[in-house]
Amino acid sequence: MLKPQITTVTAVTAVALLTLAACGTESGSDAGSKGSGGSVRSELPLTDVVWSVDSVSVGGKKTAAPAGASVEIDSKGRASAKTGCNTIGADVTVSGDTVTVGKKESTLIGCPEELEGFEKALSGAFSGKLKAEVEDKRLTLTTADGDAISLTSEPPVPLAGTEWTVNSLAAGATATSLPKGTEGKAHFTLGKDGSVEGSLGCNTFSSTAKVSGSTVTFGRITSTRKLCPGPEMTVERQVQKVLDGKVSYELHHRGLTLTAGNGAGLGAVADTPGK
The missing domain is CATH 2.40.128.270 (Lipocalin)
Structure with a gap:
């Protein structure tokens, strides 16, 4: 077993919450079931794309994202945001260029201090009504207060050679x-x-x-x-x-x-x- 400074979480909780969107994780969680979110009525290419988070800007402070941070919204209204440590799940409604994030859930893995700050910033910005702007392979989600999440779409990576x-x-x-x-x-x-x-x-x-x-x-x-x-x-x-x-x-x-x-x-x- 690992020692101090590690927060444990039972596999039941972790697996249940990590089964989100179209991420390919284990099935069998109500939290991760598709079709439980809002409707999707947007001509913007937002859904069924894994968006790698580049940075989060909150209150004028920009925080670079760690490797593995991403956001995905499926076509049935389910979102999964990976912070580089924990995973946040939520039902969303996408209408036009507005993304409305509902009640959120999160896994409970203890994160290193430097990741905790980013996780808090991402969770705070990924809330409520967000204005979505897509340009080429880049997506910006902006809150009413001007906080923003900058993302880039990326193809999946293969098992071998990575x-x-x-x-x-x-x-x-x-x-x-x-x-x-x-x-x-x-x-x-x-x-x-x-x-x-x-x-x-x-x-x-x-x-x-x-x-x-x-x-x-x-x-x-x-x-x-x-x-x-x-x-x-x-x-x-x-x-x-x-x-x-x-x-x-x-x-x-x-x-x-x-x-x-x-x-x-x-x-x-x-x-x-x-x-």
Whole structure:
């Protein structure tokens, strides 16, 4: 188990709330069911597009978005906003160039301090009636007070050839964020030739991977043998438990989840160029 500065949330809560919009996560949540939101009557290309958040401006202060932050509104009136840590779900009504955001729900993963500020800003701006302006591949959502969310549409990324940065861990029925100071250190890339390489959080490693259907079978890991501070080694041990043998995977546009048969799991995000 991960230690201090980590807020845990049961998998029941996390999975229920993470099943939002058309994100490809596990099904079976009322919060994520489609068709429960408002109507969509807009000629703007807003819906069924995953919009990567570039920045949020609140009260004249502009905050750059972390990798993985995005907003998606489906054609049946359901929105999912990913903050780079938690996921916010809401029913929305889209009419013309106005997006009206209803009551919101959120997962409860404890976030690093630098992400908490952005999450608060995004949640505050993604509220009430928003004016939508689309130009080419860019979207701006503006509140009546002048706060704004700047976004860019992006295509989904493939499993192979993408560098995946680990941003959450799971052990049995508990999901956790990463310990403070370890963010961005564990990452891996599955090569199209069946190779795998990256960092476990402390040591670099290489392995092999065979993808078949919704599973990936990892081979034996070869790694360096450095000793790092305790939190980094904790992350490393957890990641290594996941990258062990046959695991199931799910792609969610620019997000990836891996779940091993031993109950260990992880969430990872594809880095967005320029962030």
